[in-house]
Every structure is written in C-alpha cells, then in structure tokens.
Amino acid sequence: MSLFSRKTDSSIHTRCTEDKLTEMRLKYAPFYDVFQKQEGSHVWLGKKELVLLSSNDYLGLTEHPKVLEEGQKALRQWGSSSTGARVANGGRQYHLQLEEKLADFLGKEAVHVHSTGYLSCMSAIQPFAQRGDLILVDRNVHSSLWSGIKNTPARVEKFSHNKPSSLARALEYEKPEIPKMLIFEGVYSMEGHIAPVPDFLEAAKGQNVFTVMDDAHGFGVLGNQGRGTADHFGVTAQLDLICGSLSKALASVGGFVAGDRCLIEYLRTHSKQTLFSAAISPVQAACAEAALEVIQTEPEHLEKLWQNTRAYRKILEDFNLDTWESETPAIPIVLGDKAKVYHFRKALIKKGVFTTMSIAPAVPPGKDLIRSSISARHTAEDLDIIADAFAYAVKKVL
Ligand SMILES: Cc1ncc(COP(=O)(O)O)c(C=O)c1O
Numbered sequence: 127m128s129l130f131s132r133k134t135d136s137s138i139h140t141r142c143t144e145d146k147l148t149e150m151r152l153k154y155a156p157f158y159d160v161f162q163k164q165e166g167s168h169v170w171l172g173k174k175e176l177v178l179l180s181s182n183d184y185l186g187l188t189e190h191p192k193v194l195e196e197g198q199k200a201l202r203q204w205g206s207s208s209t210g211a212r213v214a215n216g217g218r219q220y221h222l223q224l225e226e227k228l229a230d231f232l233g234k235e236a237v238h239v240h241s242t243g244y245l246s247c248m249s250a251i252q253p254f255a256q257r258g259d260l261i262l263v264d265r266n267v268h269s270s271l272w273s274g275i276k277n278t279p280a281r282v283e284k285f286s287h288n289k290p291s292s293l294a295r296a297l298e299y300e301k302p303e304i305p306k307m308l309i310f311e312g313v314y315s316m317e318g319h320i321a322p323v324p325d326f327l328e329a330a331k332g333q334n335v336f337t338v339m340d341d342a343h344g345f346g347v348l349g350n351q352g353r354g355t356a357d358h359f360g361v362t363a364q365l366d367l368i369c370g371s372l373s374k375a376l377a378s379v380g381g382f383v384a385g386d387r388c389l390i391e392y393l394r395t396h397s398k399q400t401l402f403s404a405a406i407s408p409v410q411a412a413c414a415e416a417a418l419e420v421i422q423t424e425p426e427h428l429e430k431l432w433q434n435t436r437a438y439r440k441i442l443e444d445f446n447l448d449t450w451e452s453e454t455p456a457i458p459i460v461l462g463d464k465a466k467v468y469h470f471r472k473a474l475i476k477k478g479v480f481t482t483m484s485i486a487p488a489v490p491p492g493k494d495l496i497r498s499s500i501s502a503r504h505t506a507e508d509l510d511i512i513a514d515a516f517a518y519a520v521k522k523v524l
Pocket of ligand 1: 242243244245247268270311315340342343370371372373379380381
C-alpha cells in the first residue's frame with residue numbers, strides 16, 4: 127500500500143508514488159531531521175538539545191563575528207541576490223575580490239566561484255573532457271564529479287579507491303597521444319581518507335594526463351593554514367585544476383575552481399554550469415571572503431580542529447570501533463549492517479549526539495556506517511557527552 131493517496135494516469139507520477147526507497151526513508155526517517163534552533167555545536171531537535179557531530183563546519187566559523195559582520199555589510203551594500211549568471215547581468219566586485227583572494231591562498235593563477243561546490247566540481251570536468259579523451263576516476267568520488275563526467279562524451283575508466291597501482295594498470299595499454307583526465311578527491315568525506323596524490327602523479331607522469339582534484343574536505347583542514355591537500359603534499363603546481371566547496375571550512379555556501387588563468391578563462395567560455403546558472407550571492411561571497419581572512423589570521427581554529435580530531439579518534443579507539451582508517455576530521459564508524467547503523471544512530475540521539483548514516487548501495491556492501499565529523503567548535507564538555515553517548519550505543523547495539 128502506497129503512503130501517498132493521490133492517483134494520476136501518469137506513469138512517472140505513479141513511479142514516484144510507489145518508490146520503495148522513498149517509502150523506506152519516510153518510514154524510518156533517518157534523514158531530513160529539522161532542527162528548531164542551533165547554537166555553536168549544539169542543535170535542538172524539538173526540545174531535545176544535541177551535540178551536532180555531522181556538520182562540515184570544520185573550523186567552526188559559521189558564527190564567527192567577522193564572518194557575520196561582513197555578510198551583513200554585503201547584504202546592505204549589494205542586496206540579497208546576484209539575480210543571474212555573470213554573462214547575463216554582469217559580475218560584481220565581490221566576485222573578483224573573492225576569486226583573487228582564493229587564487230592567492232591556493233597558489234593558483236586564477237579562480238572562478240560558483241553558487242555551489244556541486245556546480246564547481248561539474249565545471250572542472252564537463253567543459254574540459256571531449257570525445258576521444260579518456261577519463262580515469264577513483265571509483266569512490268563524489269556525486270558532483272560523476273555528474274560532470276556523465277556530461278562529457280569521453281570514455282571512462284574507474285580505478286580502485288586510493289590505489290595508484292590500479293591507476294597505473296588502467297594507463298598501461300593506453301596510447302600517450304590520447305588526452306587523459308585524472309579525477310580524484312583530496313580528502314574523502316565518507317571514508318576520511320587522504321588521497322596519495324604524489325603517487326597518483328607519479329603513475330600519470332609522461333602519459334598526457336590533465337589532473338582534477340576535488341578538495342572540498344581538504345581545504346581549510348590540511349596544509350599550511352589550511353591551503354588544502356595539494357599544499358599538504360607540496361604538489362600544487364602539478365595539479366591542473368583544484369575544485370571545492372565554500373560550504374565546509376569556509377562557513378558559507380558556494381564553490382570554486384582554481385587553475386592557470388588560461389584554464390579558468392576557458393571554463394568561463396565553455397562551462398554550462400557557469401554560463402547558465404546564477405552567480406554566488408553577495409552574502410555568501412562576503413562570508414567566504416571573511417572566513418578566508420580569519421583562517422589566515424587566527425591559526426587557533428585549525429589547531430583546535432586537529433586537537434579535537436585526536437581526542438575524538440581516541441574515544442572511538444577506546445571502544446574498538448572501526449573508523450575505516452580515517453586520517454581526517456571526517457570519521458566514519460563502520461558497523462557493516464544497516465539495522466545496526468539505524469539503532470546505533472538512534473541510541474546516540476537518545477544520549478544527546480546527532481550523526482547521520484550511510485548504508486549500501488551508497489557505501490560498498492558490508493561498509494554500512496555512521497558518518498561523523500568533528501569541528502573546532504566542539505568543547506571538552508561536548509567530547510564528554512560524545513564519549514558517554516558512544517558508551518551507551520556500543521553497549522545497547524553491538
Ligand atoms: C567531496 C565533495 N565535493 C563536492 C561537494 C559539493 O559541494 P556543495 O555542497 O558546496 O555543493 C561536496 C558536498 O558534500 C563534497 O563532499
């Protein structure tokens with residue numbers, strides 16, 4: 127019996143009404159919780175106060191006074207919206223300002239910013255890969271990169287997650303004259319893994335490879351002052367494009383693509399996501415610019431993030447939980463069974479900690495997991511609440 131009563135003679139409408147995944151989602155409601163209030167690292171689900179352990183506010187800057195002040199100023203100065211694409215109604219000074227500062231910080235010649243990271247990641251691929259090209263992609267990359275890939279006519283070869291030897295095998299019989307694009311993430315948010323970037327670059331050397339790295343979760347977290355995964359390995363110059371999101375460490379909403387000026391100008395000519403979608407809003411650009419300033423002038427946020435990451439990882443290790451060898455503040459707890467994941471998450475909520483879950487097919491079979499990420503904003507008291515909640519959930523569910 128469908129949960130929805132409205133009937134039509136449209137097959138597509140009926141397909142939606144009878145969709146099993148939607149039915150399961152609504153029945154068990156593991157997603158789309160709505161918080162009534164948020165203060166720092168705490169949220170309120172109805173009247174229940176919870177420590178939020180699944181936000182990407184890695185540096186805890188979403189309520190930083192400078193970020194709020196610049197956002198408010200931009201709202202007053204430029205209004206609420208960019209109201210269109212930059213080719214249609216012009217760019218604004220705040221776009222260029224943010225792009226110049228991001229390029230400077232990342233050590234690239236130029237940047238283009240978009241209204242979401244999803245668009246930026248698509249933009250870093252769609253206009254660049256053409257018919258006859260070969261795309262080599264880590265099989266665990268984010269949906270935004272797959273959306274970019276699927277919008278190209280290029281041939282696609284997946285290689286095993288984070289395995290340079292698998293990339294080398296995929297390249298073995300390919301002719302050097304075939305243009306190739308290598309796509310991977312700097313930090314994988316589901317697994318918490320850092321990509322072995324120097325080994326990927328070594329495997330791709332001399333093989334006519336153009337490299338695209340999505341650093342949504344490495345930016346602000348790794349490298350000098352948070353310059354990201356490329357800086358962490360000292361390979362910024364060897365990556366053709368770095369794309370990412372402003373919605374994580376940069377406490378805003380939006381995305382960027384960074385690279386040589388010729389590549390960014392080419393993107394502005396050919397990327398559909400850039401030509402036909404409204405530019406980032408004044409408030410979001412100003413908040414990101416302010417956060418970028420904060421991360422360069424207040425190193426304590428990055429230090430606190432890593433201090434909290436170590437303390438949180440220790441809690442999980444003490445309970446012998448499988449964290450999939452995460453090396454970053456994004457830490458999965460692999461339970462390997464969807465019923466366990468569901469009940470474990472419920473138990474954490476009962477004891478005041480909010481996380482999300484990921485189950486197959488979103489993760490490989492046997493890797494059903496609780497997604498969690500720690501922030502610089504978490505306090506010592508939060509960590510105590512987290513430890514107590516995990517003690518309860520482990521006892522109750524495992
Ligand atoms: C790895 C990765 N790339 C890209 C994105 C898209 O970024 P945004 O949320 O800004 O659209 C995300 C967001 O979850 C992400 O995790």
